[in-house]
Amino acid sequence: EAGVAQSPRYKIIEKRQSVAFWCNPISGHATLYWYQQILGQGPKLLIQFQNNGVVDDSQLPKDRFSAERLKGVDSTLKIQPAKLEDSAVYLCASSFGPGGEKLFFGSGTQLSVL
Amino acid sequence: DQQVKQNSPSLSVQEGRISILNCDYTNSMFDYFLWYKKYPAEGPTFLISISSIKDKNEDGRFTVFLNKSAKHLSLHIVPSQPGDSAVYFCAASAGGNKLVFGAGTILRVKS
Numbered sequence: 001e002a003g004v005a006q007s008p009r010y011k012i013i014e015k016r017q018s019v020a021f022w023c024n025p026i027s028g029h030a031t032l033y034w035y036q037q038i039l040g041q042g043p044k045l046l047i048q049f050q051n052n053g054v055v056d057d058s059q060l061p062k063d064r065f066s067a068e069r070l071k072g073v074d075s076t077l078k079i080q081p082a083k084l085e086d087s088a089v090y091l092c093a094s095s096f097g098p099g100g101e102k103l104f105f106g107s108g109t110q111l112s113v114l
Numbered sequence: 115d116q117q118v119k120q121n122s123p124s125l126s127v128q129e130g131r132i133s134i135l136n137c138d139y140t141n142s143m144f145d146y147f148l149w150y151k152k153y154p155a156e157g158p159t160f161l162i163s164i165s166s167i168k169d170k171n172e173d174g175r176f177t178v179f180l181n182k183s184a185k186h187l188s189l190h191i192v193p194s195q196p197g198d199s200a201v202y203f204c205a206a207s208a209g210g211n212k213l214v215f216g217a218g219t220i221l222r223v224k225s
Binding site for chain 2 (some may be wrong): 040
């Protein structure tokens with residue numbers, strides 16, 4: 001069974017630039033999550049999709065972050081414009097059920113904002 | 115507001131001995147707890163979980179203990195192996211809602 005696919009693996013940008021991350025969840029998983037993991041901290045949920053609808057985006061900085069999950073499969077997370085404090089690993093995860101359960105994570109995208 | 119706390123940033127254990135990783139939580143509504151393991155440059159992988167209706171769950175070398183009155187859980191690894199060296203995250207959820215993660219504990223198993 002293929003796991004959660006993410007790209008790119010690494011990205012270096014300057015502040016005020018924009019960046020986008022892509023995620024393809026495990027086939028058949030209805031729920032998709034984007035987490036932000038800052039060095040030395042645990043993953044923090046940014047947004048949760050159930051199929052192509054948003055379930056929770058309470059911690060997403062909506063003035064600069066956006067995410068979509070068209071057709072209930074792939075998802076993209078965008079940051080525009082980026083700030084220095086956005087430097088982190090962005091993890092995508094998926095689960096079969098609606099949430100609060102065992103998640104399957106991708107390898108993440110390491111973002112450095114200079 | 116840190117609802118899930120892992121107060122030990124790191125732990126070093128000799129191969130073959132027991133590793134005990136601790137986790138405390140503040141939200142009494144949490145009813146499901148999980149441990150994830152993370153190697154460098156990889157995403158976290160699920161290790162073991164426990165529901166609040168239990169106080170112990172075992173899977174091979176891994177056992178999780180839950181003390182609801184103390185709002186504390188622990189992960190025991192016996193015997194510890196060098197391949198267990200990783201970052202371990204404790205996570206919790208309430209009523210099927212989002213997982214809240216602790217900051218992680220780096221485990222180093224020395225051979």
